[in-house]
Amino acid sequence: MKYTDIKTKSQEELKSLLKEKKVLLFELKAKLKTMQLTNTSEPRVTKKDIAKIQTAISALAKSN
Numbered sequence: 001m002k003y004t005d006i007k008t009k010s011q012e013e014l015k016s017l018l019k020e021k022k023v024l025l026f027e028l029k030a031k032l033k034t035m036q037l038t039n040t041s042e043p044r045v046t047k048k049d050i051a052k053i054q055t056a057i058s059a060l061a062k063s064n
Contacts, residue, residue, distance in 0.1 A: 001049045006056045014060070018053045021046055 006014065025046045031037040 001052065003052050003056070006052055007059070009056070011057060011060050014053055014057050018050065018057070021050045021053065025050065 006017075009017070025043060028037060028043045028046060032040065032043060037043075
């Protein structure tokens with residue numbers, strides 16, 4: 001997910017996307033601990049996506 005794709009979305013879309021990513025991160029962590037996760041870099045990528053979304057939300061808040 002690229003930041004340029006994220007910054008064009010509205011704040012409501014960003015908040016729902018953030019919630020989805022946090023749930024996904026929770027599921028990935030659970031799978032990692034139970035040895036069901038084959039791609040171990042997925043949690044790291046998801047964390048970075050969450051950070052990008054939070055950055056876009058704060059940028060929207062500052063511009064308003």
